[in-house]
Amino acid sequence: MKKMKQVHLEDITRLLKEIQPLGNYEKDTPLYESGYVDSLTIFGRVLPELEKTYGIKVEPPELIPENFETPAAILKYLECKLS
Secondary structure, three states: OOOOOOOHHHHHHHHHHHHOOOOOOOOOHHHHOOOOOOHHHHHHHHHHHHHHHHHHOOOOOOOOHHHHHHHHHHHHHHHHOOO
């Protein structure tokens, strides 16, 4: 699979929708507070998919809630990793 170097909010919301179809994912949807995802979902499904799709390695110091609390936060995190 070709590694993506640009990321768009729609890519993040599409991934989240594939993982948890019942969610209503907007830019600032609080993923944990809404109950759409939990830490197991982030670690077990979201992070591996982001690493595979974007060719990145999520390092332990980056595993903070602020990086993954909303689709916009994930987007910002990925933009920083890819720049």
